[in-house]
Amino acid sequence: MTLEIVTIRIGVESDIPRVRQVADLIARSLGRDRFAHTRLVTAVLEIARNALQYAGGGQAKFSVAQERGKAILTVRIIDQGAGIDDRDAARDSRRDRGMASGGLGLGLSGVKRLADRFDITSSQEGTRVDLGFFVPVDPDTLADHVAKIDRELVALSAVDPVAELARQNRELAEAMAERELLIDEIHHRTGNNLALIASFIQMSSRTAQLPETKQAMAELEARVHAVARVHQELQRSHRADRVDLIPLLENVARHAKDAFSTDARNIAIDVDGAPAMVASNTAIDLGLITGELITNSFKHAFRDRREGKITIRFAQIDERDRTSGWRLTVGDDGAGFTGAERPERPESLGWRMIRAMSARHGGTIATDGSAGFVTTLTFPPELVVAGD
Structure with a gap:
């Protein structure tokens, strides 16, 4: 059974920090260690930014489920762009464009290495990327974790976004160090x-x-x-x-x-x-x-x-x-x-x-x-x- 957590709209540049805040909060709440936490946030940000820059926007859906006795967090990022005709060529060009524009520059191949599960579906109607990350929690307690995350997301809305981003940046920098x-x-x-x-x-x-x-x-x-x-x-x-x-x-x-x-x-x-x-x-x-x-x-x-x-x-x-x-x-x-x-x-x-x-x-x-x-x-x- 899949439990939905939250869906974040990606329409303007200011939505990207919100995606980052939510990914950070969910990763911490589900017990990902610091390095695994950084990998998750980095992968989600790369695909979210691609959806905004190359498809005009989309949405990021966070959910949890049980897979072979383990708990897994899934982030599905959907856009309604023109799609990817040649996946390999698109992977390289997106990496190049991301680096040129000041983005993370990982490309799809880089994101694939960061995630435990990676799947992409693309057509002329748009592109869907599914990222999966195993989390160290008891699958039988997922409903309790989702309820806790809901409460934390509500509290997040009252937090100063600048201060919150500063905290996240500091933690990410420490993890990379x-x-x-x-x-x-x-x-x-x-x-x-x-x-x-x-x-x-x-x-x-x-x-x-x-x-x-x-x-x-x-x-x-x-x-x-x-x-x-x-x-x-x-x-x-x-x-x-x-x-x-x-x-x-x-x-x-x-x-x-x-x-x-x-x-x-x-x-x-x-x-x-x-x-x-x-x-x-x-x-x-x-x-x-x-x-x-x-x-x-x-x-x-x-x-x-x-x-x-x-x-x-x-x-x-x-x-x-x-x-x-x-x-x-x-x-x-x-x-x-x-x-x-x-x-x-x-x-x-x-x-x-x-x-x-x-x-x-x-x-x-x-x-x-x-x-x-x-x-x-x-x-x-x-x-x-x-x-x-």
């Missing part, structure tokens, strides 16, 4: 764990007797280091979701050189490229790909040679066209490859990783073994995140 501290702590612990794993690998490598074992340990250490470096960059960055790629690749190259160079062999590694901010998961994959290709060069390209060079470059395919894709090139001046089989097709773990991670970002792979060995990975334009 707690979230940032939690994220920092997670990054810190993750970095410590990765450093500990790398230390264990180094200890095992020093006690290994077989050259094959030492080689495998060095490769594993390089992979762990590539991931650890991304976490270090994230901790230093003012953004928690982007990494400056070129410094990351330089560090991966430096570590690989330290791991594989010996007194009898000195291989130079040169890293070059355009400044590029990429998403953190993209940075991890590109760092691992680069580390694997450097490892392959050290293993196969410079046998019986004391010196050599590995070159790494990341740049746009057409530097005059900002809409062109991106190219990551890792090459060496070693022995090259003259076999009939395509060198990028081996079923080794390293090449399987390279192919899988490249495909994850829409990349293609090409190799040339005629003069040294060069691997070129081509990616679509959206690989690099636009700057602020």
Whole structure:
């Protein structure tokens, strides 16, 4: 059984603070913790503002129900706009427009991540978005909670709206600050764990007797280091979701050189490229790909040679066209490859990783073994995140 709580009209800009007040009151009354509370209010505000800005208004209906033995708060936001013809395209354009207009800029995909339940129905007659949030109350007591919320909503009407909004803003800011501290702590612990794993690998490598074992340990250490470096960059960055790629690749190259160079062999590694901010998961994959290709060069390209060079470059395919894709090139001046089989097709773990991670970002792979060995990975334009 569904119990209706309240319906808020969304017709003018001043209705948005009212939606926020009601969402805040209901979230607190139903016992959502501070972080979950912030997620709920943020998601409701984003959809409510979209309804006002892009459809001319609508209404937000709050209700509670029981779902699989749990209590759930549902917020249904309805508008009578022109609808969404292409949901994916609309999601991206709404995000862009929201950011440009000073809104939250989450887009539908961002709201979907905040809510426990998300559903959208759209036609030429309008759009309906249903947001669901589980609440930590006994489902059998929902009627009592709704009655309590009704009384609080009546009392809310007598509260100074400016003071109430100030209180809500203060609580939301405190919640976001707690979230940032939690994220920092997670990054810190993750970095410590990765450093500990790398230390264990180094200890095992020093006690290994077989050259094959030492080689495998060095490769594993390089992979762990590539991931650890991304976490270090994230901790230093003012953004928690982007990494400056070129410094990351330089560090991966430096570590690989330290791991594989010996007194009898000195291989130079040169890293070059355009400044590029990429998403953190993209940075991890590109760092691992680069580390694997450097490892392959050290293993196969410079046998019986004391010196050599590995070159790494990341740049746009057409530097005059900002809409062109991106190219990551890792090459060496070693022995090259003259076999009939395509060198990028081996079923080794390293090449399987390279192919899988490249495909994850829409990349293609090409190799040339005629003069040294060069691997070129081509990616679509959206690989690099636009700057602020």
